[in-house]
Amino acid sequence: MSYQVLARKWRPRVFREMVGQEHVLQALINALDHNRLHHAYLFTGTRGVGKTTIARILAKCLNCETGVSSEPCGQCSSCREIAEGRFVDLIEVDAASRTKVEDTRELLENVQYAPTRGRYKVYLIDEVHMLSNSSFNALLKTLEEPPPHVKFLLATTDPQKLPMTILSRCLQFNLKNMNPERIVQHLKFVLEQELVPYEESALWHLGRAADGSMRDAMSLTDQAIAYGSGKITESEVSAMLGTIDQTAVYDVVTALASYDGRAVLAAVERMSEQAPDYASALAEMLAVLHRIAIAQALPEAVDNSHGDRERILQLSQQMPAEDVQLFYQTALLGRRDLPLAPDPRAGFEMVLLRMLAFKPQGVIEMPTQALPQSNTPIKPVAPTAPANIPANPVVSNPVVAHVASQIPPVPQVSAPQVQEHQAAQPTPVAQAPAPVINQASAPVAPASTPLSAPQPVAPAAMPEPPPFDGPYDNVPDDEYAEYAQAPAYYEAPTVAGQDSVSVGHGVNEPKKSEAAQPPAAAILDSVFNSPAVAAAVETVVPVPKPITPEPVRAKPLRKVPYEQAGPQDWTEIYLGLGVTGILQSTVANCQLTGRQGNTFQFVLDENNSTLFDVSHEKRLADLLTDYFTEAIRVSIQLGKITAETPAMMAIRLREERQLQAIDAIKNDPIVQQLIAQFGATLREDTIQPVN
Structure with missing residues (x-):
């Protein structure tokens, strides 16, 4: 037959x-x-x-x-x-x-x-x-x-x-499609009547592959019996169908639930030994995450159509609901982008690592300690002049001395020439003082010898110099007019009470024609842009250290007694709870309106209720129970907020810290000196307070 x-x-x-x-x-x-x-x-x-x-x-x-x-x-x-x-x-x-x-x-x-x-x-x-x-x-x-x-x-x-x-x-x-559970039950009956040995996990593969068709399931069973030489095993059915081993998929999901990147990559390594289709692996992960989400919302609605009900329920207890939603959405988008990846496995791994990288860490940065509520800005201490400034220094700054050595000598002019030139040229009005050099110990160089750079000495703090009102006897008028037009950054600071001398004017030099001399501004620009000057400025120019204000001491948190706990103590109670994750977005926007015995009644801001879930009441009650060591019940209703919530307090404290930081920067002596001498501007939008 x-x-x-x-x-x-x-x-x-x-x-x-x-x-x-x-x-x-x-x-x-x-x-x-x-x-x-x-x-x-x-x-x-x-x-x-x-x-x-x-x-x-x-x-x-x-x-x-x-x-x-x-x-x-x-x-x-x-x-x-x-x-x-x-x-x-x-x-x-x-x-x-x-x-x-x-x-x-x-x-x-x-x-x-x-x-x-x-x-x-x-x-x-x-x-x-x-x-x-x-x-x-x-x-x-x-x-x-x-x-x-x-x-x-x-x-x-x-x-x-x-x-x-x-x-x-x-x-x-x-007529409806057959679910895998019903198909597996019928296959068990048929195989027992046919006396064919089988593994139940292999039948679940056949039931899912049938896609709701009983005739397809029977045909695949015939094929599996022929492939396995009269028996049906999971490994042989998986090889025949080319499907992903469900155990490998659960290993990946379990590693994600533990947030262990090393375990995730190790699970992918084991999966790669089967040469899987990574798009199908993502599809299997989506199915598992979908069932986990159903188990978290309604555990009794989880069927055993995949033979994994117990494992699904176990994973639903390990993973927060917000993480399941994030993983599902990331896998859904990753499945769409997987063909664009240069390597399917690399794309699959990046999807998994993206799930861990974007794990929810909270919605708003909440304070963990109470800060003093004060609007008084921090006032820096005014700097004092150093006590060891020389009485009559000429060249004490090695940078200025180095600049002086780099400027070419300027021909000397005689007194009659100066008088003739002064008669022909108008007297400069409101011109900046000539650049000067401060020297600690050397006297003013005589007119018959050129000025040379001395050895560097220890720099001293330089307060803002007073306006220069001394004579210009050592500088010809025409040369001063050129120096006065030099850029502002050429002006070197001086110390009050010091003599001012010209910079870089050689003596006893042969007279050169004015056409052969480059403009003084160009000479100074080339000198100050040279690498040697830049390196010297970084290492030698003294920078006064700002006066660091006393650190703000945060007052310690007090634990509110259970008997006295009321709406006025909610912010202090919140700071002691240590709320994190999505629950933080709900609790931080709640106002404690009252309590009846051990039942705390809250009102949640209806403008910040998009992430609210009824399970948050139970989680908040557990935190309050741990805080008071008393059994607490919580009731949360949506409504209007009439008092300051922890989220509002965090925003207010953040704004106060921002204003204090801006005031501290504005009153900093270095910043004030930069604004006064160089015309600097302060970008307040880039200032960030230090936590």
Whole structure:
């Protein structure tokens, strides 16, 4: 005897052998038992859910020799012939191969004749949506008013393609897809009857791969038996289907739940040994995260359709609800972007690392200690002049001395030339003083010798110099006019009470033409932009140290006694709770309005309630219970806020710290000196307070 495939061998022969579709079977059984039969039935649903099977059982019930009932005998000639597909009064038509109107007319020519052997002449038209419009029009009148001995049984996988005129003439039954749990139960029964050893986890793979079709599940089971040489194992079924091992997916999710990046990458490494499809792995992760979210919202709604109910419930206890939502959304977007990654595994790993990188850490930065509420700005102490400044220094700053050595000598002019030049040139008005050099120990150089740079000495603090009102005897007027037009950064600071001398004027030099000398401003610009001067400025120019104010001492938190706890103590109670995560966004925006015994009543700002969840009441009650060491109950209602919440307090303290930081910068002596001497401006938007 030849082998018969499982899908045909285990095809139901009576209604009680059907798996699922109870909503359809109940209507048909009641109609048969009470003799309330319609002349046309339409069965819709995807492939392999039992449309043709139900139609054949219904034909058997109508023509059983024992009478019309929901339980055909299965032994009479009519029942046997229908089961074997050779009953003359059961006309099965494949509409996909007979779409022409001529075929339909030929079929309907015999409708008026009585059945040959049975009680009813049954027309079973499969895939009826494939008929042409002309065929439907030819069928309309007969379908609406057929002879009493005719029954039409129509089956289709695409009812949307049927005309409304056909749908309105039939009783329509929509068959549902089979869930994996029901498929696995039926496969267990079949394999036990067939004496085929199996692993239950392998059957779950087959049930999910069937995608709701019982016929596909039976066909895949046949294939798995052949692949495994008479047995069904999980590893062989996974290899046959090319699916991801569910254990590897759960390893990745478990590592994510522990927020351990090393464990996540190790789980991916183990998964990569199976050469998986990483897009399918992300799809499996999405399914697992979806079931975890359902378990957190309604644990009793989690079914065992994947054989993993216990593990799902365990993960739902380990992962916060906000993390599950974040992981789901990240995996969803990562699945879309995975084809853009240069390597599928690298893209998969980046999706997992992105889940850990963007783990929620709270919505707003909340203080952990109470700060003093004061609007008094911090006033810096005014700097005092150093006590060790030389009485008459000339060159004490090595940088200025180095600058002097870099400037080319300027030709000396005689006194008559000066007088002639002064007569020809107007006297400068409101000009800046000439650049000077401070020297601690060396006297003013005589007119007959050039000025050389002395050895560096220890720098001293330089307060702001007074306006220069001394004589300009050592500087020719024309040269001073050029120096006065030099950039502001050329002016070197001086110390009050010191003599001022010119910089870089050589003596006893041969006179050069004015055309051969470059402008003084260009000379100074090249000198101050030289690397040597820049390095010397960084290492030698003294910078006065700002006076550091006394640090603000945060007053210690006091623990509010349970008996005295009230709305006025809510901010101090909040600071002692240590709230984190999404719960912080809810609790920080709450106002304690009152308490009745151990029940604390809160009002949540309705403008900041988007992340509120009813479970936050229980979590806040647990924190308060730990704080007071008393059993606390919490009631949170949405409404208007009438007092300062912890979130408002955090914003207020942050603004106060910002104002104190701005005042401290404005009153800093270095900043004031930069503004006064160099025309600097202060960008207040870049100032950040130090926590």
